[in-house]
Every structure is written in C-alpha cells, then in structure tokens.
Amino acid sequence: MSTMTREQATQAWRNENDQGNGFAPDDEAVSDVVRAYVADGATLLFDRTTTDEIAVIRTEDGRVIGIGGGADGGSAWGCFLETPPHA
Numbered sequence: 001m002s003t004m005t006r007e008q009a010t011q012a013w014r015n016e017n018d019q020g021n022g023f024a025p026d027d028e029a030v031s032d033v034v035r036a037y038v039a040d041g042a043t044l045l046f047d048r049t050t051t052d053e054i055a056v057i058r059t060e061d062g063r064v065i066g067i068g069g070g071a072d073g074g075s076a077w078g079c080f081l082e083t084p085p086h087a
Helices: 007-019 030-039
Strands: 045-047 055-058 066-069 078-084
Touching: 007 045, 007 066, 007 078, 030 045, 030 066, 045 078
Parallel strands: none
Antiparallel strands: 045 055, 055 066, 066 078
16 A cells, blocks of 8 residues: 555655656546546546646555646546555
C-alpha cells in the first residue's frame, strides 16, 4: 500500500513527466480517466481538486499511477509512481 503523501505523489509525477516518462490514457479528460480506472477496480487515493494537483490511483495489481493534465482538465497524462515488487 502506498504511503505517499499528495505532495510526494505530485513531485514523483513531475519527475517522471520531466524525464519524458508516462503515457496518454485512452480518455482526454483527467476526470474521465480516473472514472474509467475506478470503474475497472482501481482505488482513488487522491482526487484532482485543483489544476495544480494530480489524481492518484492504485490499480488492482498494485501499481500507483498519477494522472495530471492541463488547466482545463484535458490533455490527461499518466505516470507510474510505484510498481509493486511482483510486477
């Protein structure tokens, strides 16, 4: 289970993003991406409540993913923040 704070998760996402790591999810809007992950069984750890924040989810297989995007909530971009040891 992730013990990352929101601030640590945001910094990890920025570091991954700055290194060119990450992926564009199937949906464009951050809220739609989060909704789709949760519908597939992921757990929402932190929601994106302001444009400066990222949403953080944990997938069923234990991966922790940060999902950020543009100020308008679009241009969703995901970065793996934690990977479970067995992955």
